[in-house]
Amino acid sequence: MEHQKTSKQLLGELLDKHYADALHAKAEGKPVAWSTSIAPQELLETMGIHAVYPENHAAAIGARKHAQEFINHSEGKGYSVDICSYARVNLAYMDIQQCEAANIPLPDLIFCCNNICNTVIKWYENIAKELNVPMILFDPPFNHEYEISDQNVKYIKAQILHAITRLEEITGQKFDYDRFREVMKISSETSRWWKKASLLACAKPSPLNGFELFNYMAIIVCMRGTKEGLELFKLWHDELQEKKEKGVGPWKDGEEKYRVMWDGIACWPYLGDTYKVLKKYGINMVTSTYPDSWYIVYDENDLDGMARAYSSNYVNRNLAFGTDNIIGIVKDFQLDGIIYHSNRSCKLMDFRQFEVQRKVEASTGVSSVIFDGDQTDPRAFSLAQFETRIQALVEMMEAKKRMGGAFYE
Amino acid sequence: MSKAMSLISELAYAGQRPKDSILKAMNETGKKSVGCFPIYTPEELIYAAEMLPVGMWGGQTVGTLADRYLQGFCCSIMKANTEQALLGQYDFLSAVIVTAYCDTLKCMIENWKIASPQLNLIPMVYPQNRKIPAGKEYLRDEFLRVKKELERISGKKITDQEIQKSVDLYDEYRRTMQEFSDLVKDYPDMLKAKTRHLILKASYFMDKRIYTEKVRELILELSKLPRENAFGRKKIILSGLIAEPDGILDIMTENGMVVVADDLAHGARQFRTIAPDTGDGLNRMVERVAMQDGCAFLYDEKKTRAAMLIQMKEKYQADAVIVCQMKFCDPEEFDYPIIKKELEGAGIPSLYIEIEQQMDSLEQLRTRIQSFSEMLA
Structure with a gap:
């Protein structure tokens, strides 16, 4: 009766599946990445690396009213009350690893794109450091000019290629360009x-x-x-x-x-x-x-x-x-x-x-x-x-x- | 007064009066000046363009003009800069370079275009992937773009040779500062924490060649004097963005502390990395940025800052680290928990003080610094 599902039902199912698949992948020893929300996930998808999204996860924890306990934990570790609350929730989840709202597996790889803010660089650096996992950074420069300059495009493109090489090194697999x-x-x-x-x-x-x-x-x-x-x-x-x-x-x-x-x-x-x-x-x-x-x-x-x-x-x-x-x-x-x-x-x-x-x-x-x-x-x-x-x-x-x-x- | 003391007063005086010092330097050299926002800017290019790079690290101005652009939870240095710009206090500058190391700075670029169009804003983005070839190429392109802007403002072409010479001068400045900073532990009375700070600060408001010569001379004069008795003092390493308001430094001195080294963005981070001697001037500048680590504003996959602080503690035989946390400075705030954890792991005492540049009362900090000092005794 697949065709009778509403998009809302499907949305719920897909989200459950997203989290379940990531946990399953981890359990099977497959690599999991933590990624920022507007990152070139195409590379991870191509490599078959399961990505989970701390921003999304922190929002889910917040929406289900569990944020405070995580925030308290981070602040106890020395994180300032003035920094991004997604970061405070996620950096605590990294330690606690359990929330009724949803659970995500710990990452084997950090995938960070600072087109949304430079705060994610600092946040993700800390995850990589604490968990001792590699971090790949995409650094699209802030566009202070109205259009995106060719100079910026050249730099970002080179970073995509660099990331592909690093993913190959990290996973020991070749990147499949057809995929x-x-x-x-x-x-x-x-x-x-x-x-x-x-x-x-x-x-x-x-x-x-x-x-x-x-x-x-x-x-x-x-x-x-x-x-x-x-x-x-x-x-x-x-x-x-x-x-x-x-x-x-x-x-x-x-x-x-x-x-x-x-x-x-x-x-x-x-x-x-x-x-x-x-x-x-x-x-x-x-x-x-x-x-x-x-x-x-x-x-x-x-x-x-x-x-x-x-x-x-x-x-x-x-x-x-x-x-x-x-x-x-x-x-x-x-x-x-x-x-x-x-x-x-x-x-x-x-x-x-x-x-x-x-x-x-x-x-x-x-x-x-x-x-x-x-x-x-x-x-x-x-x-x-x-x-x-x-x-x-x-x-x-x-x-x-x-x-x-x-x-x- | 000894020659050393008179040099110390002269430099500290310059550090204490930014605008007067800059106007004096402009007058003496006949050069235009270009404002440089935190954290790092291509000062070497400004100098090569025969202009004076001058630092813009806030000030004691508090007002309401900046509220037109910025919410209350914005870093006090950026608020002070904006207030001062809106008051017209920077109108003597020929241009201002604003970088994009943090999210607040990105917004500063955008607001300042509107708030102070007369200041000839030159936005600049340093790459965060600064160690890979693509990042180095991007940084070189940025330097070339900024160079063109500086040529337009100065009305003078900058030659490769001039850049090379300027990088040489900056190397000399940086080496001199390292040497000077290392001397402080031997002269804790002459180079009290605030004096040390003001001498370093003067570098932002003077012609770099003249400044470097003066500091060189000071080092020579100090070497002629016997070392001062440092017995019983607590040797401190400062970390953070900037140690202001400088009243906190007086409190440290009052409590028997000597700043033997620092990891401040406003301080030693400006001079602790020397350009390698490879390639042309621009290449040396690019490679220097690639080499610099342990800074909250430069992406560091290995997060080496705490390890660096631990090494510094060994090198300077320091007793403790004081982290001067500028409130609302995200990059620094994110580094702190890692620093705290690693320093604790290494058994190094540390004190975290949260500051705003224009804070009225230091009494709470006084109590904390005092207790910390007693704990170290």
Whole structure:
């Protein structure tokens, strides 16, 4: 009865399988890698190395409200309360190795790409040191120019080739370029369907309740290079397409009054709480910066294209690009508002937020608020303060609607 | 006053008054100056362009202008730099080089383009994979790109020979600083912790050739004097980003401590690695970056910093390590638990102090440093 599964069911099954497969691989003595979330997993998939994703795992621990015990452990080891909470959770998991939320095997290899932040270099260095395992680093330079320079592409491409050599050395196996080509093709295709599905939220009302993006994201992170991942996003797309055609909105029991974007990472320990506050005011978070973050698309066998794609995610781009990106989102999704998460864990996202907010507002007139929170540290968020900020946003959006909406409309 | 003492006061004075010292150096040499953000910049190229590289490591300015760009949990050095830029205090600089070693610095590049367009910002990215051929090639390309920018600002072509000469000068500066730093243990009264810090700090605000000559002279003068009695002092190694506010150094002195060596980004990390003598000037600069280890801002797969501190402890017969943790400095914060574990494993006492550059009260730190000192006694 396979064909009757909903994408949501499939999502749950795939995630369970992802974790189970990794544990199984480890038990059989096969190598396991810990990888950052936007790393060239194509290389690992080609080599048959099981990758697990500490960011994803830490988010899962947070969402199931287990983060605090891990955070306490890390802070006890001397980790500052001011560093990324994903890192604090994961570095503790490395010692504790047990959580009800989900378990991952310890790595034989560290696979780190700092296109998402330089913090991961430090975090992963520590894992490699503590567990005495090799580390492969991909270093896509920060793009302070608007476009990605050829100089950067050349360096990243050479690092991909260098990583292949290192993987061959570490595993003692030859790299299979035919398999690589196939994985490249699947990975790009999965990315395309991920984005295609998420773009259906441009419809008014949006068939997508955007908090689902946070759930489906787990698979675009963990299974981007697999056929199962690809199939999931096709199915999700088709379901949303059907809802869109029927004019069905995000909720059965409520109407989409306002459409907003969420800038930054979710507050995992308060995912349900933040969702409920928004829904209470008829706010549908139709999109975030996530759909583009995993839009890693290039032609198969095009290593230059692959290098460019891995350097292209918005946090690795300059402020002008980031601003234009959000202005485009405001228009494409016909947004009423933006919720900026000033996330204690993520300085790279935070320290450009004020200027981006000003520029986006000047260009589009869209209303916005910034709230203080954290991706996985439950202590750094107050639900009451969050709701107050959201009430302010509603007042601004309402006033703007009365005045005829934002400039772009 | 002895010749040594007068050189010490002159250098410490220069270190204490950044802007006056830079303006004086510009006046004396007729050179333009280029601001250099932490952690490392290609100062050799600036010098080869006949301009003065000057350090931008925060200051005592506190205000609210920087709040337009940065949240409260941003490192105090970057906040101070931004505040000072918005106050126009850097307008005498012809350009500013901002690097991207950490996430905060990446954001500084972007904010400063908007906040201070008059400062001729030159963003620069050092490769983290600096030991592999691709990383070295990338760094050379970055140096060439920055060189072009510097030529535009100075209006002068930089020749290969000038780079070579500049790298030679920087080698000489670095060797001199190593020698100077090693002398401190023998002159704990003349080179108290704060004095040592200010002398090192002066290097950021003076012409490197003149500075190096002065320090060389100081070394010579010191060698003529008998060693001071260091009996009963606690020999300390400082680690971290920077030992400021420098009041903490006075507290160390008051508690019988001598800084015999440091692993500070603002201090010895600037001079502990000498360029190898291979290839042209740019190549020597590239290879030097590739060789440098034990720094929180440079990817180090083997994470050798703690091992290096343990070696330093042996070399200098130090009693303890004090980690000066600049609050909100992620790279340093990530290194600390590993350092703590390895120092403990080696039986080396260490003290962790969390600082902000402009903190008002040092009383809590005073108590901790005092207790630590008593524990060492």
